[in-house]
Amino acid sequence: xxxxxxxxxxxxxxxxxxxxxxxxxxxxxxxxxxxxxxxxxxxxxxxxxxxxxxxxxxxxxxxxxxxxxxxxxxxxxxxxxxxxxxxxxxxxxxxxxxxxxxxxxxxxxxxxxxxxxxxxxxxxxxxxxxxxxxxxxxxxxxxxxxxxxxxxxxxxxxxxxxxxxxxxxxxxxxxxxxxxxxxxxxxxxxxxxxxxxxxxxxxxxxxxxxxxxxxxxxxxxxxxxxxxxxxxxxxxxxxxxxxxxxxxxxxxxxxxxxxxxxxxxxxxxxxxxxxxxxxxxxxxxxxxxxxxxxxxxxxxxxxxxxxxxxxxxxxxxxxxxxxxxxxxxxxxxxxxxxxxxxxxxxxxxxxxxxxxxxxxxxxxxxxxxxxxxxxxxxxxxxxxxxxxxxxxxxxxxxxxxxxxxxxxxxxxxxxxxxxxxxxxxxxxxxxxxxxxxxxxxxxxxxxxxxxxxxxxxxxxxxxxxxxxxxxxxxxxxxxxxxxxxxxxxxxxxxxxxxxxxxxxxxxxxxxxxxxxxxxxxxxxxxxxxxxxx
Numbered sequence: 001x002x003x004x005x006x007x008x009x010x011x012x013x014x015x016x017x018x019x020x021x022x023x024x025x026x027x028x029x030x031x032x033x034x035x036x037x038x039x040x041x042x043x044x045x046x047x048x049x050x051x052x053x054x055x056x057x058x059x060x061x062x063x064x065x066x067x068x069x070x071x072x073x074x075x076x077x078x079x080x081x082x083x084x085x086x087x088x089x090x091x092x093x094x095x096x097x098x099x100x101x102x103x104x105x106x107x108x109x110x111x112x113x114x115x116x117x118x119x120x121x122x123x124x125x126x127x128x129x130x131x132x133x134x135x136x137x138x139x140x141x142x143x144x145x146x147x148x149x150x151x152x153x154x155x156x157x158x159x160x161x162x163x164x165x166x167x168x169x170x171x172x173x174x175x176x177x178x179x180x181x182x183x184x185x186x187x188x189x190x191x192x193x194x195x196x197x198x199x200x201x202x203x204x205x206x207x208x209x210x211x212x213x214x215x216x217x218x219x220x221x222x223x224x225x226x227x228x229x230x231x232x233x234x235x236x237x238x239x240x241x242x243x244x245x246x247x248x249x250x251x252x253x254x255x256x257x258x259x260x261x262x263x264x265x266x267x268x269x270x271x272x273x274x275x276x277x278x279x280x281x282x283x284x285x286x287x288x289x290x291x292x293x294x295x296x297x298x299x300x301x302x303x304x305x306x307x308x309x310x311x312x313x314x315x316x317x318x319x320x321x322x323x324x325x326x327x328x329x330x331x332x333x334x335x336x337x338x339x340x341x342x343x344x345x346x347x348x349x350x351x352x353x354x355x356x357x358x359x360x361x362x363x364x365x366x367x368x369x370x371x372x373x374x375x376x377x378x379x380x381x382x383x384x385x386x387x388x389x390x391x392x393x394x395x396x397x398x399x400x401x402x403x404x405x406x407x408x409x410x411x412x413x414x415x416x417x418x419x420x421x422x423x424x425x426x427x428x429x430x431x432x433x434x435x436x437x438x439x440x441x442x443x444x445x446x447x448x449x450x451x452x453x454x455x456x457x458x459x460x461x462x463x464x465x466x467x468x469x470x471x472x473x474x475x476x477x478x479x480x481x482x483x484x485x486x487x488x489x490x491x492x493x494x495x496x497x498x499x500x501x502x503x504x505x506x507x508x509x510x511x512x513x514x515x516x517x518x519x520x521x522x523x524x525x526x527x528x529x530x531x532x533x
Contacts, residue, residue, distance in 0.1 A: 084381020382509025
C-alpha cells in the first residue's frame with residue numbers, strides 16, 4: 001500500500017476557519033471534551049452526520065464505575081486487567097478506575113439520569129465484572145448520556161456544532177511534529193474547508209463498518225484513525241477486534257445489539273438442541289468475557305450448521321420494563337421475548353486498538369489528541385471489559401483539557417503556511433478505471449468477515465491481504481466523494497488489522513488464530529504498532 005499523507009488537496013482559495021479547540025466527533029468522548037474545553041476557549045465540534053448518530057447513542061448496557069461502598073477502584077482494576085489478557089497499560093487502567101467515579105458524577109451534573117432503586121443508583125452486573133457496578137438508564141444508557149451532553153453543548157455559546165462535515169485529512173508540518181488543523185468536506189456547502197486550531201481532538205469512534213455484520217452505525221468507517229495514520233500517528237493493537245456475542249440474527253449489515261446486561265440479569269444462551277452450553281466453556285458460564293462467549297457461540301453454530309443460537313430472557317423478572325428498548329424493538333421484529341427465545345449470533349462491535357496515546361490523550365504530535373474508541377490508551381488490552389468504553393471516553397477527554405493552559409499558548413499558523421505545505425506527490429491518486437467505492441466496500445466487508453473475523457489463520461489472512469491490496473490498486477473515485485473517502489479509510493485500517501493479525505502468532509483476547517490457538521506470554525506479551533513515517 002502506497003505511503004501518502006493526504007487523500008485530497010487544497011489551494012489558496014480553500015476557505016479557512018479558525019478556532020481554539022477543534023473536536024472531531026459527536027459521541028460521548030467528543031461532546032464531553034467539548035464541554036470541558038469551553039471554559040478555556042472557543043470550541044468547534046465537527047460531526048460527520050447528525051449529533052443524534054453515533055455509537056454512544058446505541059450503547060445499551062451502561063457505564064462502569066466503582067461507586068458502591070461494597071465495590072472499589074482496585075476491584076474494578078483487577079477485573080479490567082483480567083479481561084485485557086495481559087496487555088492492559090496498568091497506568092491507564094489505574095487512571096480509568098480512580099478518576100471514573102468523579103467523571104460519572106460530572107455526567108450526572110450535566111443532566112445524565114440513571115435508574116434508581118430505593119433512593120440509590122441502581123447497579124447491574126455484566127460479563128467478567130466481579131461486582132455490580134454498571135450504572136444504566138433502562139437499556140438505553142448511551143442515548144440518555146448523549147442527549148444530556150448534546151443539550152448542554154447546544155446551550156453553550158462558546159461551542160459551535162457543525163453537522164454533515166467529513167474529516168478528510170489532519171494537517172501537520174512536514175516533520176509530523178506539530179498539528180495545524182484539519183481539512184474537511186462540508187456536505188451542506190459541498191466544498192472543502194480548512195479549520196485551523198490550537199488543538200485538534202480526534203473522537204471519531206470505531207471501525208465496525210469493516211465487517212459484513214456489525215452493531216455499529218454507517219458512520220463508523222475509521223476516518224479519524226486513518227487520517228491520523230496519514231498524519232504520522234502510530235496505530236496500535238488493531239488485531240484486537242471485539243465481536244459482541246449476542247446480536248439479533250438478521251441479514252442486515254448493521255444488526256441490533258442485545259445488551260450484555262441481559263445475561264447479567266439472568267439471560268441464558270441455548271443451542272439449537274435446547275442445551276444451555278456456556279457451562280462447557282467457562283466457569284462464569286453466560287457471564288464469561290465477550291471473546292470467550294463469542295467463540296463459544298460460533299463453535300455451537302458450526303457444530304449444528306446453524307446461523308444462530310438462542311438467548312432466553314423469559315426468567316428475568318419484569319423483563320419488559322427492565323429492557324424496554326430491547327422489548328419494543330424485538331416486538332416490532334415479530335419476537336416476544338416474554339414468550340420465546342431470541343435468535344442471536346456475534347457481530348463486530350468494538351476495536352481495542354487505535355491511535356496510540358498516553359494517559360493525557362497526547363498522540364506524539366504537538367496539539368493533536370485522541371480519545372474514545374478511536375484512541376488506544378491501553379486501557380482495554382486485548383479485550384475490553386464490558387461498559388468500560390463510555391467511561392474511557394469521559395476520563396481521557398477530561399485529561400486532554402488538563403493541558404488547556406499549554407494548548408492556549410499554541411499559535412494559529414497562517415493560511416499561506418498551510419498552502420505551502422502541500423506536496424502533490426503525497427496526495428492519493430485514484431485509479432481511472434476499476435472498482436467503484438460502494439462495490440469495493442461491500443467486497444472488503446465480506447473479505448474481513450470471512451478471513452479476519454472471530455477465528456483466523458495464516459492462509460486466510462494472507463488471502464485477505466492480497467485481496468485488500470487489489471481493491472486498493474483498483475479503487476476509483478466514483479460519483480460520491482464521501483463514500484470514496486470512507487472506502488479509502490476502511491482499506492487503510494483493514495490493511496493494518498490484517499498485518500497485525502498475521503504478525504501476532506498466538507491467540508489472546510479478541511484475536512484468535514486456529515493455527516496458533518494458545519496464548520504465549522513468553523513471545524507475545526507485547527503490542528503491535530504501525531506508522532506512516
